[in-house]
Amino acid sequence: MAHASELAPATALPRLSAVRELFKPITWFPPMWAFSCGVIASGASIRENWLLVFIGILLAGPLVCATSQAVNDWFDRHVDAINEPQRPIPSGRMPGRWGLYLAIIWTGISLLVALALGPWGFGAAAVGLVLAWAYSMPPIRLKENGWWGNLACGLSYEGLAWITGAAVMAGGAFPESRSVVLALLYSLGAHGIMTLNDFKSIKGDAQMGVRSLPVQLGPNRAAFTACLVMVFPQMAVVVLLAFWQMPWHATAVFALLIGQAILMAWFLKKPIERALYYSGFGVPLFVISMMVSAFALRSLQGVAS
Numbered sequence: 001m002a003h004a005s006e007l008a009p010a011t012a013l014p015r016l017s018a019v020r021e022l023f024k025p026i027t028w029f030p031p032m033w034a035f036s037c038g039v040i041a042s043g044a045s046i047r048e049n050w051l052l053v054f055i056g057i058l059l060a061g062p063l064v065c066a067t068s069q070a071v072n073d074w075f076d077r078h079v080d081a082i083n084e085p086q087r088p089i090p091s092g093r094m095p096g097r098w099g100l101y102l103a104i105i106w107t108g109i110s111l112l113v114a115l116a117l118g119p120w121g122f123g124a125a126a127v128g129l130v131l132a133w134a135y136s137m138p139p140i141r142l143k144e145n146g147w148w149g150n151l152a153c154g155l156s157y158e159g160l161a162w163i164t165g166a167a168v169m170a171g172g173a174f175p176e177s178r179s180v181v182l183a184l185l186y187s188l189g190a191h192g193i194m195t196l197n198d199f200k201s202i203k204g205d206a207q208m209g210v211r212s213l214p215v216q217l218g219p220n221r222a223a224f225t226a227c228l229v230m231v232f233p234q235m236a237v238v239v240l241l242a243f244w245q246m247p248w249h250a251t252a253v254f255a256l257l258i259g260q261a262i263l264m265a266w267f268l269k270k271p272i273e274r275a276l277y278y279s280g281f282g283v284p285l286f287v288i289s290m291m292v293s294a295f296a297l298r299s300l301q302g303v304a305s
Contacts, residue, residue: 012095014102018088022099023106024069028061030190031161033287034183035060037294038165041179043301052168055116060161063110064125068132068156070103072143075136082204107133120167124160131156146213146222150194158290159187178244178300182293185233186286192229193283195222199275214271223271227264231257234289241296249296256289 014022035056039046046053073080073089077099081090088094107129114125131152134140143149162183166175175183198205198212199219205212213222234257241250260282267278 014088014094014098018093019102022070022073022088022094022102023062023066025062025066027069028065030157030287031065032057032061034158034161034186034290035165037290038162038167038175038179038183039169040291040294041162041182041297041301042166042169042175043298044169049169052117053165055113056121056165056168059110059113059117059121059125060164063106063113064128064132065157067103067106067110067129068135070099070106071132072136074099074103075138075141076143079201079204079208079210082207083201117164117168118172120172121164124164124167128156128160131160143210143212145211146195146198146216150191150213153194154187154190158190159183162186162290162294176297176301178240179297181240182237182297185236186290186293189230189233189286192226193279193286195226195229196275196279196283198222199272202272219271220268223268223275227268230260230286231264234260234286237289237293241293244296244300246296246299249292249299252292253289256285256292260285 036053039053039056073087073094077087077089080087085091089099110125110129111122114122117125131142135142135149135152142152163175163180166179166183167173170176174180195213198214199222201210201212202214202219204210206215213225216222217225234253238250238254238257241247241253263278263282263285267274267282
């Protein structure tokens with residue numbers, strides 16, 4: 001059956017409001033925040049490199065992340081017709097194949113802007129864009145298995161963005177090893193955050209063969225798994241910060257983790273109904289933990305210098 005977008009006149013142009021909704025600005029925050037964490041962790045002067053920081057944040061959010069949202073909405077239009085029929089493509093507000101065209105155009109613009117960040121910035125943007133297309137586009141379509149799809153998102157949104165920020169501020173050199181370790185740990189934790197987003201689309205995912213973790217494991221086991229995946233990397237961060245002789249930062253991360261654990265206990269009682277609320281109140285504690293860890297590394301850089 002044809003979708004509303006495919007029945008619209010081929011010459012029709014999408015409204016700016018539909019384009020904005022397609023790009024989902026609310027989703028830009030995680031990679032922009034992670035890039036900023038990498039910048040902070042590098043120990044380099046932000047004032048002296050403000051233009052690179054600005055371009056990097058622009059690339060992480062409004063360009064690469066927006067591209068990933070457009071790609072996902074285009075290849076998920078059949079699923080969205082069940083789960084979220086009000087989205088721009090299934091509703092017909094994004095006519096014809098404009099969802100695909102915008103994804104391609106934004107990919108090209110992202111790569112052009114990435115050139116300003118040097119080899120590391122361009123390479124990271126290219127990897128992020130490859131993951132964005134691989135996540136949604138057949139035949140790879142990583143999102144059809146929640147284990148792989150969520151890992152790709154976590155690496156792209158958190159780890160890759162963090163490492164890019166650190167590398168750009170280091171003048172293109174490979175980031176300091178402690179920064180890379182923390183970036184990877186928070187990427188793993190983000191796997192659990194991605195699972196939270198899947199609770200709202202269980203019905204459509206099950207019908208269309210998308211094996212998200214709530215579909216594979218059931219809501220209760222998926223919720224428990226998501227919580228474990230968020231908790232253990234942060235516990236490792238606490239241990240590492242203590243080992244690196246940053247006790248106050250380690251204590252702060254541990255306190256944030258306790259706050260998350262309290263909210264997790266509440267979430268686990270009714271995961272389907274409470275996943276959105278946990279995302280709104282529990283996930284911010286996770287991202288604050290990231291920044292606390294970044295400032296810990298910045299302090300270490302200051303001690304080293």
